[in-house]
Amino acid sequence: MHAFISHNHRDKPDVKPLAARLRLLGVDVWLDSWEIRPGDSIPGKVNEALGLVDTVMVFWSVNSSTSAWVNTEWEVALTRRMRDNSVRVIPIILDDTPLPPLLEPIMWVSLADGDVDRAARELVGVESQAQLLKLMQQTVEESGLEYRYFEGFGVIVGCPRCGAPSSKLEGWSAVDDRRDDMYAGVRCGQCGWDEGGEI
Template sequence: MSHNHRDKPHVTPFAARMKLAGANVWLDEWEIQPGDTIVGKVNQALDLVDTVLLFWSKNAAESTWVNTEMETALTRKLSDSSVRIIPMRLDDAPLPPLLRPLMYVSLEDGADVDDAVRRILGIGSQEELIKAMQRTIWEAGMEFRDFRGMGTMIGCPKCGAPASALDGTQVVDNERDHLYMIVKCTKCGWQDGCETW
């Protein structure tokens, strides 16, 4: 997942969806630990992966780092034709000349992210993608709880207590005629809520 750090709000959720669909994903923030050499870890990854997703944007076009990763991936592809490089367009920045012959995937505003994941992983339909994601959740063997409006939670985002330590309460605001879900951690007291419908 080659990208400029300013594009992380687009890249990280996409990487998470790929991982949930069963892909083995290498993302810097997940793989590089304190004390690791950044250059060493990225170099190691670029030497091992079979597919490089190059998230291209105005930010990436101005990034020496992204351009270096692109050059490294292209050099590797010259010696190993099985390596795939997939340009992932985040905006209207023109692709570099060496990437233009490659089929790209658009993640520009309004793009269907699930469709992009399916195309990259060769999954034929939305239903097959959902089944793949569900298998990943089952294989994790973790406890999950669903709170209407808040979504699925595996634990407290503040203290890390398991889902069994979370309590959900629905509250009605009669003046506004709104229903709210409040989720509270019985261990640390963290709570959050949102309007449900």
């Protein structure tokens, strides 16, 4: 699946977690903030993507219902669908804003409850949470990424500041004897970046 994410920028906090899950499931996701770089023509990039994808996911909300961009994107997708049936259009409901009449008869997915994993399962046809996690793990393993887990931070593939691989990162721990608290985290041996928290 090569999916275009049509959404209003104010809904990005709801959209990005699902887009990231879909990427972990092997979906080729086109999201503006991941694909458009400074100096790019925004209409040109959007137009190019809408012509290449096989799925357009329309994240529908009160914000998107008044967005000229979102309305243009789903109208272009529906026109392509009616012309040659080369694209699927999937409405993804973020709140109780009614769908436009042309999108109403299309099977939709709800994200109004915030259950990102359930929505991802519905979109890719995975029945259980266990299956979803197995597919994500398989994608990570097949990617060949070197990743490590650091207590106090979590999983990391590289330094967020300089891009050093996880082999250049080292874990640390410390105790605050006065408060009897333990802290841990990760430090980059290349640039000195350091982050962690109480454990």
